[in-house]
Amino acid sequence: MTDSLGQQKPVNIKAQLQACRSKEETFKTLVTLSKTLPRLSTEEKTEQNKIKGCESAVWLIMEENDGRRHFKADSDAKLMRGVLVAILSLVEGKTQTDIQQMDLKAELAELNLSSYLTSSRTNGVLAILDKIKSGSEHRDNQHSPKQ
Amino acid sequence: MAFDPLLLRPLFPILAQSAYDHPLTYLDNAATTQKPLPVLDAIQEYYLSFNANVHRGAHFLSDRATNRFEQARDTVAKFINAPEQSHVIWTKGTTEAINVVAYGLEHILEKGDEILITSLEHHANLVPWQQLAFRTGARLRIVPLTSNGEWEPEFSHYFTDRTRIFAATQVSNAIGASTPLRTMINLAKQQGAFTLVDGAQAVAHYPVDVQALDCDFYVFSGHKMYGPTGIGVLYGKNHALEILMPYQTGGEMVRHVSYQATEFNVLPYRLEAGTPHIEGVIGLAAACDFLNAQDRLALLAWEQSLANHVYTRLLKAGGIEIYSPEKNTTLVSLSVPNIHILDLNAYLDSQGIAVRAGSHCAHPLMAQLGVAGTLRASFACYNTIEEADRFCDVLLDAIDLLNDE
Numbered sequence: 257m258t259d260s261l262g263q264q265k266p267v268n269i270k271a272q273l274q275a276c277r278s279k280e281e282t283f284k285t286l287v288t289l290s291k292t293l294p295r296l297s298t299e300e301k302t303e304q305n306k307i308k309g310c311e312s313a314v315w316l317i318m319e320e321n322d323g324r325r326h327f328k329a330d331s332d333a334k335l336m337r338g339v340l341v342a343i344l345s346l347v348e349g350k351t352q353t354d355i356q357q358m359d360l361k362a363e364l365a366e367l368n369l370s371s372y373l374t375s376s377r378t379n380g381v382l383a384i385l386d387k388i389k390s391g392s393e394h395r396d397n398q399h400s401p402k403q
Numbered sequence: 404m405a406f407d408p409l410l411l412r413p414l415f416p417i418l419a420q421s422a423y424d425h426p427l428t429y430l431d432n433a434a435t436t437q438k439p440l441p442v443l444d445a446i447q448e449y450y451l452s453f454n455a456n457v458h459r460g461a462h463f464l465s466d467r468a469t470n471r472f473e474q475a476r477d478t479v480a481k482f483i484n485a486p487e488q489s490h491v492i493w494t495k496g497t498t499e500a501i502n503v504v505a506y507g508l509e510h511i512l513e514k515g516d517e518i519l520i521t522s523l524e525h526h527a528n529l530v531p532w533q534q535l536a537f538r539t540g541a542r543l544r545i546v547p548l549t550s551n552g553e554w555e556p557e558f559s560h561y562f563t564d565r566t567r568i569f570a571a572t573q574v575s576n577a578i579g580a581s582t583p584l585r586t587m588i589n590l591a592k593q594q595g596a597f598t599l600v601d602g603a604q605a606v607a608h609y610p611v612d613v614q615a616l617d618c619d620f621y622v623f624s625g626h627k628m629y630g631p632t633g634i635g636v637l638y639g640k641n642h643a644l645e646i647l648m649p650y651q652t653g654g655e656m657v658r659h660v661s662y663q664a665t666e667f668n669v670l671p672y673r674l675e676a677g678t679p680h681i682e683g684v685i686g687l688a689a690a691c692d693f694l695n696a697q698d699r700l701a702l703l704a705w706e707q708s709l710a711n712h713v714y715t716r717l718l719k720a721g722g723i724e725i726y727s728p729e730k731n732t733t734l735v736s737l738s739v740p741n742i743h744i745l746d747l748n749a750y751l752d753s754q755g756i757a758v759r760a761g762s763h764c765a766h767p768l769m770a771q772l773g774v775a776g777t778l779r780a781s782f783a784c785y786n787t788i789e790e791a792d793r794f795c796d797v798l799l800d801a802i803d804l805l806n807d808e
């Protein structure tokens with residue numbers, strides 16, 4: 257399957273976000289990153305792939321190939337697409353056991369994204385992280401687009 | 404003489420801070436306003452010098468607390484021109500006040516009766532009526548807006564001889580439009596319906612006269628009018644309050660209790676079970692005093708001029724859908740085609756500007772306007788023209804930044 261991260265290298269994403277010195281710089285970087293996220297097709301944007309608890313619409317598709325997890329995601333909000341690029345860069349191509357052991361919240365905080373994690377913002381980033389974790393826990397394919 | 408908001412700023416020290424190295428620009432006043440020092444002082448004074456439970460102990464502090472508590476009821480009654488202070492019931496806020504009425508009137512409804520609301524209602528003035536309709540077999544009916552956001556020219560036929568309750572907001576929190584209340588209340592009265600006005604978005608801006616409105620119930624929240632959170636008001640005419648079955652029972656609202664029966668207390672206590680939010684009541688009275696000390700019409704004219712200034716600038720800039728009226732409103736509600744309101748909100752936030760992006764607890768209204776949500780800048784008496792201009796400048800920057808595809 258296609259690499260959902262386009263040409264972006266995870267290490268670049270990390271460096272770009274960590275270099276941000278202000279909320280405004282983080283905003284602009286997320287807008288830039290958002291452009292690297294391949295958009296999902298209308299058929300892929302199913303109710304089943306949609307994440308509940310987000311103010312913007314977010315769709316997440318997870319697949320397993322040779323024991324590794326692959327992700328595709330989309331949102332109708334640009335900033336959220338940038339955040340998705342950052343999140344997916346952390347987990348793309350990892351095994352479910354690896355993902356299970358990761359502290360995704362802490363890793364996003366290292367990327368200057370902690371303000372997107374507070375539950376009061378109800379932007380659903382925590383719901384996305386939950387889905388990524390639980391999806392890998394159950395090793396199931398129920399979120400695959402072909403089902 | 405022109406009103407100068409800068410004279411009020413020292414009363415709101417919270418506004419003097421920066422947010423992410425930008426001056427904090429608070430334009431989310433329709434969600435909740437900031438609190439002036441006299442309100443904070445009154446709450447502190449209560450805890451420093453007269454904290455005690457009210458209506459209970461016969462001792463020095465309890466007498467002082469009870470006196471101030473009942474004085475506050477008088478202050479609030481005068482603030483909305485209620486004829487009697489016993490017609491002022493303390494609630495947690497607008498939402499609870501509407502629920503007190505919706506549960507309290509359940510016993511008068513029969514299957515096939517109609518509860519009438521409008522398209523502009525906040526969920527707080529919709530869901531309690533919808534659920535009441537479910538419980539009783541009554542029908543919830545809506546006075547609609549036309550597709551261009553105006554009232555239908557002929558809406559009197561929505562008021563029928565089955566209309567038992569008519570509930571409407573005075574001012575819409577989502578788009579800032581006002582309801583033609585006089586006409587609607589009249590129509591409702593001709594059908595013998597109970598009338599309730601949701602004043603949550605009105606009290607901070609408009610001098611309110613419940614006798615002139617002639618509604619049976621008027622409800623509002625303290626926190627949207629410079630008062631504390633957790634306190635609100637249910638005003639009612641005597642016969643209207645008397646007909647309400649108490650929504651909560653317990654201490655304070657009773658006169659005599661045996662295992663066999665309970666005799667309820669008189670108004671207002673009958674509808675106020677349990678120890679009330681005393682500090683909230685004291686703070687709310689201080690907020691009324693604060694507003695009473697201002698030239699209310701000058702404040703209103705100022706707030707409306709800020710909203711109109713933003714409206715005019717954004718209309719000129721083009722490419723922005725504005726849902727609020729051009730005039731006679733204190734907020735601007737908008738969206739930009741092909742740009743998500745949360746993205747606009749995030750950029751404004753990064754520049755220290757606080758607004759609200761979302762559906763404003765009005766899903767049916769948003770559906771009718773054909774949007775998922777809007778971005779709302781709402782003004783209060785302490786906002787300046789510079790802040791209104793900053794909002795416009797930064798919004799237009801955000802549109803440029805996000806509009807590149």
Ligand SMILES: Cc1ncc(COP(=O)(O)O)c(C=O)c1O
Pocket residue numbers: 433434495496497498499525527528572574575576601603604624
């Ligand atoms: C028009 C309107 N009605 C009701 C409410 C509910 O008020 P509260 O949450 O204070 O009970 C609000 C608050 O946003 C409102 O704007």
